[in-house]
Amino acid sequence: MAYASVVSLAQTLEQLRTRMAGLFSDPTMKSLAGSLEYFEGFLDDSSKRSYHQEKVKVSVGKFRDALNEVESTIELKICEFHQKGSLSGYEKASEDLVGSLLPVVQKIELIRKELVLSLEPCTSHGHDIEPAEDHLETRESMLGSPSRRSFTTNMEHDVVGLDDDLKKILEKLLRSSSEREVVPITGMGGIGKTTLAKKAYDHPRVRSRFDIHAWVTVSRDYGMRRLLLSLVRCIPGMTDKFLEKTEDQLAELLYRKLKNRRYLIVIDDIWSTEVWDNVTRCFPDDDNGSRIILTSRLNAAYDNPDSPLHEMEVLSLDDSWKLLSIKVFGANDLCPSELEDIGKQIAEKCGGLPLAILVVAGHLSKIARRRESWIIVAKTVSSVVANDPDKCLGVLGMSYNYLPNHLKPCFLSMGAFPEDFEIKARMLIQVWVAEGFLKAGRLKSLEKVAEECLEDLISRNLIMIRKRRFNGEIRSCGLHDLLRDLSLREARKDKFLHVTSTRYVSSFLAQRTEVRGFSFFSDISLNDSSELSPHVARSMFLWGKQLISAPPHRQISLLASFKLIRVLAVFSHLFPSFPVEIMQLIHLRYLWIRSNGNLPASVSRLYNLQTLVFQQPELHYMYKTLILPQEIWNMTQLRRLRLLSGNYLSKPKRSAKTDGVLGLRALEELSHLCFASCTEEVFSCLPNIRKLSILDAASDDAFECLQNLAHLEKLETLKCVCYGQKRLSLSNWCVSLTSVKRLILSGCLVLSKDMASLAALPNLEVLKLRDNEFEGNAWILSDEDEFSQLKFLLVAEPRLVNWEAASVNFPNLQKLVLRKCIRLEEISINIGEICTLEVIELICCSSSAEKSAKEIQHEQVEYMGNSCLDIRVYADDDESSSLFDFWRAVLD
Secondary structure (H helix, E strand, O other): OHHHHHHHHHHHHHHHHHHOHHHHHOHHHHHHHHHHHHHHHHHHHHOOOOOOOHHHHHHHHHHHHHHHHHHHHHHHHHHHHHHOOOOHHHOOOHHHHHHHHHHHHHHHHHHHHHHHHHHHHHHHHOOOOOOOHHHOEEHHHHHHOHHHHHHHHHHHHHOOOOHHHHHHHHHHHHOOOOOOEEEEEEOOOOOOHHHHHHHHHOOHHHHHHOOEEEEEEOOOOOOHHHHHHHHHHOOOOOOHHHHHOOHHHHHHHHHHHHOOOOEEEEEEEEOOHHHHHHHHHHOOOOOOOOEEEEEEOOOOOOOOOOOOOEEOOOOOHHHHHHHHHHHHHOOOOOOOHHHHHHHHHHHHHOOOOHHHHHHHHHHHOOOOOOHHHHHHHHHOHHHHHHOOOOOHHHHHHHHHHOOOHHHHHHHHHHHHOOOOOOEEHHHHHHHHHHHOOOOOOOOOOHHHHHHHHHHHHHHOOOOEEEEEOOOOOEEEEEOOHHHHHHHHHHHHHOOOOEEEOOOEHHHHHHOOOOOOEEEEOOOEEOOOOOOOOOOOOOEEEEOOOOEOOOOHHHOOHHHHOOOOOOEEEEEEEEEOOOOHHHHHOOOOOEEEEEEOOOOOHHHHHOOOOOEEEEEOHHHHHOOOEEEOOHHHHHOOOOOEEEEOOEEEOOOOOOOHHHOOOOOOOOOOEEEEEOHHHOOHHHHOOOOOOOEEEEEEEOOOOHHHHHHHHHHOOOOOEEEEEEEOOOOEEOOOHHHHOOOOOEEEEEOEEEOHHHHHHHHOOOOOOEEEEEOOEEHHHEEEOOOOOOOOOOOEEEEEOOOOOEEEOOHHHOOOOOEEEEEOOOOOOOOOHHHHHOOOOOEEEEEOOOHHHHHHHHHHHHHHHHOOOOOOOEEEEEOOOOOOHHHHHHHHHHHO
């Protein structure tokens, strides 16, 4: 991935400049900087142009490999400096570094000249040149196109599961509103957007309602004049004279021909909002009910906020099997009983994507209808689809090919996660930042840029949202199986990522020396005793269950070979002690590891580390406290320190070297701090903490310690989990939480007098109460207890019997979740009067609480006319309620 190489090297050079500023006056480094700037400009330009020449692609690949070689050379030299134990030697090492870089920089100069020469013959393919006419097709020419016809006609007659979608689209097209309305249909490639639009376009009631019907299909590299020509051709009575008109004349002609006519226009396959922004002026709004259907893979805002996007979903398993069966056996024949269970497995593996189902159905139609044959297909669905690249993966591949350069490495990196894996959004963002392929904006942090990239990929229907928080924030996401296959294919082609299930890692890595990242999905072992030479990979994920077939002293030697690694996530092994070899990986920025040993003082050698996720299963099961090494205060780049067990952090020692500046000033997240560490000295050295969790047994001095939270002025999320028999009194320490937006309490003692303090928190938007002890098993709110900003409330309290509250207590509440309130007698009817309330969710609650919730809904519908309040009731078979909620609070 050339763009990732450019951005990553630029970051590395910038970091090098801070230590060796004089180095960049050398002619070799100036030449390198010039070539890097040229190549970055070329890549920016290539996103707007169509370079198809093989010579250009070859030169780009050479440029990418050469830039990677430069970066590897620099970072390996930095490793050498550290092994010698002297960072001050950087200036003295300038000459040595330049000497090492000179051959590859000279090679880059030659590649640059080669690229310039290869571009000269293809300048006519620039963005300013209009694409070929077949990129823009009218309805008639679309149906005559072999490549498009093979799928459009097949899908439009046989696709099932569109009845609800069609009903909604027809309602928008036929409703009485006289305004001109835009009806956007969005979804991932191959999901049936065009088929749905055609069903609506050809519906008898729609055909009879509109005076003019026009359909035009747009490619990404559209030309405005071509688009206008295609639209004008669809208008009855037009002569060929319009072929000679200019773009402005065509726009005016189209506007006049549509004026005072009720028209239906379909603009199919829009790749950017630019198309709509440029053509919308041609469609008059005569208040006569005209409609425009847009189909796009991009979820974007158009000009009618009252008509939201119609986002198409993948087919259900039942509809998937029905479509597959129809395509293989016909509409009137039944599938043989011995094939039905295997057929449903095959349909399920298509992920509900109609296009994939059609491809697989075509394959099944050509093979013997025997159970043995179908079992083979069930095991190789991905291969069946991949072997027909011009169809399914070809269609999906356009979504990747048309991505802006900065989004491509983000998408490719998703392949490192297992199939159907629910990826935590915050983990993904942290990995993207650590990888080094994101470019910070002038006023944006890398984390903010990563968040925007995730939102952008979701809006393009390349990433699916698994879960959202109540406020719309993305909690977890994932990839459709076929998009994951596409990601792996493109990543392998670009030497960006290689995913494997091999157990013999040494020989495997030796054959892939230039790959940027690896993801191993099997238990891995070393197949020989030889040491691996340093590898250039920047990321590695281990998903198997263990590292095997190697003596204990050699189990981690594999990792020691990855001297340039930035992201290391070892899910496959629980180490008895923290592996000392990891301390050699000084370029690490993200580390996820499980060990029963303590965190060693030498972890401070990982001076580039941004995120450390350290799990100690043995400690958290025994409620023991991990003592963090004093040296951790030296890790100035650390932003997130996530520990599963409780931990003790002592105050930092003052040193003359720090010039009085103490503390983890970059740290924004710290998990499971014990009460003894909640001191003014510690908190004053954590000035930028935004997310903090406390895990400890209640003690007599806990209240005094928690008052020090007032020193965390940027704190937004606080989780306090207490275990043991004694409960932590809220007293008045929570009054100081004025900046907190999200508060989770578990194992606390909640007195009536404490409620006023909680309610008074000015920024509190989310409150989660789990397994606390309420005075008299009752939560009674007075009229003065107003949670003015609260939008989400979770109550998971098995002991709670009586809850008295009214709308005045929660004026802005949007979602209420009651979980395992098995003794709760009822929900106050007054809760239904909260005008902002959208959802009441009950999970394993008492039958009386469920009954009162339904009474609230009935009253709102029957007497208040409020049909928007959604009541959801779920069963939960978990028997250990208190323990379940405790660990849920710990891990949330």
